[in-house]
Amino acid sequence: MLEMMLGSGVKSGVGGIWVLLTSGPPARSTHAIGGIGDKLYVYGGTNATTGLLDLWEYDTTAGSWVQKRSTGGVRSRMGFCVVDGKLYAHGGLVSGGNRSNAMIRYDPTTDTWATLLAGSTARMDHCMAAVGTKIYLHGGDIVGASTNADLWVYDTVTNTWSALPNTSFKRRFAAMVSIGTKLYVFGGLNESSQRVDELWRYDTVTGTWEKLPSGPSARYGGGFSAIGNKLYVFGGNGSAVLQDLWEFDTETNAWTQLTKGATPRYFTCMANVGGNLYLFGGAYLPPYMNDLWKYTPPPLEI
Secondary structure, three states: OOOOOOOOOOEOOEOOEEEEOOOOOOOEEOOEEEEEOOEEEEEOOEOOOOEOOOEEEEEOOOOEEEEEOOOOOOOEOOEEEEEOOEEEEEEEEEHHHEEEEEEEEEEOOOOEEEEOOOOOOOEEOOEEEEEOOEEEEEOOEEOOEOOEOOEEEEEOOOOEEEEEOOOOOOEEOOEEEEEOOEEEEEOOEOOOOOEEOOEEEEEOOOOEEEEEOOOOOOEEOOEEEEEOOEEEEEEEEOOOEEEEEEEEEOOOOEEEEEOOOOOOEEOOEEEEEOOEEEEEEEEEOOOOEEEEEEEEOOOOOO
């Protein structure tokens, strides 16, 4: 394993450690990743010549990659999340340059894919996250409306879709994660194709939205994940292609800038596996990347 530790704290000595790990899958961007147990999964996306349909598993303990069963068609710019140890992918850009509304599920215990009930209008560039056994989907690009405010919920137990009230904001290329019963939506492009720096919180119990303090500059296509009660934002396309890392404490509503490490990129993905952030691939220099980075946050202050 190749390891490279970079830098120290950017703000008030706040640091953490970046490590460059072993590259595996072919280079790509607009893909999806998710963590199950001690495994990281990389799915789909696109490279310089074609859309991709492959699925890869990275063992974070052994430091090794294995290619798993692929789907029947290419998919990029999709919604993606994990529920009960299974991967769920919705919509995206598929064969023929078409948008999709298909929902598919991968079970790593059997290495099999299943096609579930399609739902919402066909779209790409939306965001998706799970709370319990329910998956929430927001925004994206549909035919005739490149940026949307609709909100949907999919019940993984009953295999049913329901429309929820629209949000007050329209987004595409935004990012969404969950902590507890709350959803967090960050960044993206608005209906005027302008980058935004807004962070919104949705309470799935009360059905209410709250706008939270802004921190990182406006951007889209960066990495977004959560560890415990904290959110993490990496890079993306802003006033330049970025490589900054930010942490948001959802209890104090405070942002902190952390140490830089991975090279600048956008259309990348980031996931929490075992309390570490794993960042794979993306676009910039080179145009498509296949590097894998691990970020370990600084220890909690006592």
